[in-house]
Amino acid sequence: MARETFLVAQDSDQDGRRVLDYAIDRARRDGARLVIMHVLEWSPYSFLTPEELEERHVRRREEMERAQAALIDPAVAHARAAGVEAEGELKYGSVIRRLAEAARAHEAALVFVGRSGSDSIGARIFGSVPLGLAQLCTVPLVLVP
Amino acid sequence: MTDRRILPALIATGLASAGPAAAQGVDETINQIFADYTGWYVSLIFADLPGTNFSWIALWLVIAALVFTVYFAAIQARGFAHSIRLVKGDYSDPDDAGEVSHFQALATALSGTVGLGNIAGVAVAVGIGGPGATFWMVVAGLLGMATKFTECTLGVKYRNEYPDGTVSGGPMYYMTKGFGERGLPGGRVLAVIFCIFTILGALGGGNMFQANQAHAQLSGVLGGYPGWITGVILAIITFAVIAGGLKSIARVTEKVVPFMGIFYVLVSLAILVRNYDEILWAFGQIFEGAFTGLGVAGGFTGALIQGFRRAAFSNEAGIGSAAIAHSAVRTKEPVTEGYVALLEPFIDTVVICTMTALVIVITGVLQLDPETGLYAWNAEAGRIATEGGVQGVELTSLAYAQAFSWFPPLLAISVVLFAFSTMLSWSYYGMKAVTYLFGEGKVQELTFKSVFCLFIIVGSAASLGPVIDFSDAMLFSMAVVNVIALYLLMPIVKGELHSYERRLKDGEIRKYA
Numbered sequence: 001m002a003r004e005t006f007l008v009a010q011d012s013d014q015d016g017r018r019v020l021d022y023a024i025d026r027a028r029r030d031g032a033r034l035v036i037m038h039v040l041e042w043s044p045y046s047f048l049t050p051e052e053l054e055e056r057h058v059r060r061r062e063e064m065e066r067a068q069a070a071l072i073d074p075a076v077a078h079a080r081a082a083g084v085e086a087e088g089e090l091k092y093g094s095v096i097r098r099l100a101e102a103a104r105a106h107e108a109a110l111v112f113v114g115r116s117g118s119d120s121i122g123a124r125i126f127g128s129v130p131l132g133l134a135q136l137c138t139v140p141l142v143l144v145p
Numbered sequence: 146m147t148d149r150r151i152l153p154a155l156i157a158t159g160l161a162s163a164g165p166a167a168a169q170g171v172d173e174t175i176n177q178i179f180a181d182y183t184g185w186y187v188s189l190i191f192a193d194l195p196g197t198n199f200s201w202i203a204l205w206l207v208i209a210a211l212v213f214t215v216y217f218a219a220i221q222a223r224g225f226a227h228s229i230r231l232v233k234g235d236y237s238d239p240d241d242a243g244e245v246s247h248f249q250a251l252a253t254a255l256s257g258t259v260g261l262g263n264i265a266g267v268a269v270a271v272g273i274g275g276p277g278a279t280f281w282m283v284v285a286g287l288l289g290m291a292t293k294f295t296e297c298t299l300g301v302k303y304r305n306e307y308p309d310g311t312v313s314g315g316p317m318y319y320m321t322k323g324f325g326e327r328g329l330p331g332g333r334v335l336a337v338i339f340c341i342f343t344i345l346g347a348l349g350g351g352n353m354f355q356a357n358q359a360h361a362q363l364s365g366v367l368g369g370y371p372g373w374i375t376g377v378i379l380a381i382i383t384f385a386v387i388a389g390g391l392k393s394i395a396r397v398t399e400k401v402v403p404f405m406g407i408f409y410v411l412v413s414l415a416i417l418v419r420n421y422d423e424i425l426w427a428f429g430q431i432f433e434g435a436f437t438g439l440g441v442a443g444g445f446t447g448a449l450i451q452g453f454r455r456a457a458f459s460n461e462a463g464i465g466s467a468a469i470a471h472s473a474v475r476t477k478e479p480v481t482e483g484y485v486a487l488l489e490p491f492i493d494t495v496v497i498c499t500m501t502a503l504v505i506v507i508t509g510v511l512q513l514d515p516e517t518g519l520y521a522w523n524a525e526a527g528r529i530a531t532e533g534g535v536q537g538v539e540l541t542s543l544a545y546a547q548a549f550s551w552f553p554p555l556l557a558i559s560v561v562l563f564a565f566s567t568m569l570s571w572s573y574y575g576m577k578a579v580t581y582l583f584g585e586g587k588v589q590e591l592t593f594k595s596v597f598c599l600f601i602i603v604g605s606a607a608s609l610g611p612v613i614d615f616s617d618a619m620l621f622s623m624a625v626v627n628v629i630a631l632y633l634l635m636p637i638v639k640g641e642l643h644s645y646e647r648r649l650k651d652g653e654i655r656k657y658a
Binding site: 094 | 249310395470
């Protein structure tokens with residue numbers, strides 16, 4: 001049987017590392033591989049100034065390089081050091097939608113996500129990533145506290 | 146008083162120490178100098194065709210729009226639905242997310258065009274040309290969609306992409322590169338001329354007209370006070386944004402303006418709904434006026450010229466500015482940006498300008514002569530008589546106040562913000578022209594930005610007539626050069642369009658959503 005894939009949503013806060021450690025632990029036990037993913041929140045319907053339009057391509061490259069270096073690379077290295085096969089993935093767009101799409105694309109067996117850690121009014125009204133995924137995700141979701 | 150004496154006078158006259166009389170003197174002087182120095186050029190640009198009272202420049206733009214409409218087989222009609230799908234992102238590759246989207250390019254270009262042309266310009270057109278001007282404005286807007294399609298496709302196709310990933314595009318680039326590709330001479334010369342006009346257009350229509358109308362609104366709400374005060378304040382804020390890197394202000398403006406636009410349309414609709422029984426009458430006035438003038442001096446051609454002039458000034462089709470704004474979009478297919486750009490004149494002119502015009506006509510702020518039933522002509526001012534003789538943005542304000550008395554202060558805020566966002570856009574267009582001519586560099590950038598801010602003060606202090614004429618003259622000069630280039634390069638656009646349409650049909654270009 002092919003190895004299972006676990007998708008790990010990686011964020012910049014401390015929750016991120018906790019989610020990753022838990023996913024590594026489970027992957028080791030189940031002999032699964034990890035896809036560690038970070039989504040840069042982006043709406044194609046936001047408004048930009050002419051200068052921002054002109055510089056967008058450069059900014060995007062910088063943002064991706066930064067996220068790759070600060071988040072993805074260390075997380076992948078951490079997982080591999082723990083003896084788990086892992087690859088990183090970086091996307092732009094709506095966090096929830098992108099994670100749900102990736103779960104489908106990778107035929108993930110499980111998706112690991114942290115609590116949003118926010119009880120702000122905004123998060124309550126518009127929902128948070130785990131809540132959104134709970135509604136949208138087509139594979140079992142592991143919510144790591 | 147000569148030019149050389151104005152600036153010291155402005156600087157010497159402090160905000161607190163200036164008496165109203167002294168300030169009034171400065172306003173009048175600036176105005177006089179303006180009329181003296183720019184009058185001849187304005188007359189040249191708006192000269193009538195021999196033996197008619199139809200200005201050659203209006204004909205120039207309309208013929209261009211007609212030619213593009215025919216040449217691309219009414220692309221604005223048959224491509225409209227596809228344009229909407231592109232803006233919705235149906236054809237955008239999700240892996241390109243994070244790049245400039247079609248929607249963003251359209252929104253930014255629109256915030257540079259939607260503004261005073263839609264509020265003040267329409268009032269000027271309807272005030273002089275009568276309700277019939279609206280009809281010709283809409284016609285010009287619909288035809289202008291094809292012009293925008295052409296120029297924005299070329300803008301993306303021939304933009305410069307630099308090694309660091311930034312892009313620069315616009316008519317000057319398609320003039321140089323496109324002409325080179327087709328083996329045509331004179332591309333570089335045309336590009337230089339275009340850039341000079343763009344700089345002057347940025348200072349005129351993109352700056353002084355905006356500042357002028359912003360002041361008219363503010364003084365209407367706050368009570369009359371000298372224009373240079375508004376000018377100095379606006380100039381300081383603008384300088385802080387464009388030269389001082391205060392990007393937060395630009396971002397806030399950029400986000401607020403689209404909502405103001407939507408709000409403006411909603412309020413207009415509310416007024417139309419309240420006066421629903423008069424909508425048919427208003428349309429009647431517009432159609433009848435379009436062909437008879439309804440007693441307006443100049444009659445049919447008066448309405449036609451005013452309509453066309455204001456439409457071009459409002460949606461900037463053929464002027465070339467949009468090609469600069471749209472060229473940053475990330476697309477493999479230049480023609481997709483042409484499709485998206487053709488929505489601009491539609492939103493700007495066909496929707497928003499028509500709203501303003503309908504409200505002005507329906508609320509009855511244009512005075513009718515009770516004896517003849519035609520519009521009462523104020524011969525001295527050269528326009529239809531209005532309550533208190535108001536014109537421009539004040540006329541729009543008066544019309545909206547007939548329905549909602551709370552609207553004028555809100556309109557004043559909108560006008561100032563619209564003016565400000567248009568000024569920011571045009572400072573960018575002007576800057577692009579400057580860097581094309583003189584290369585990138587801190588000195589030339591700062592010089593242009595400083596001059597730009599000084600013109601805000603001049604624009605606020607001058608009265609409407611000379612400023613609006615100069616603004617129009619500069620924008621239309623850009624159009625003269627740009628349209629020549631568009632004629633010569635349109636076969637390239639046709640090639641792009643046919644190839645795109647074929648691949649769309651074959652399914653090679655696929656939908657993602």
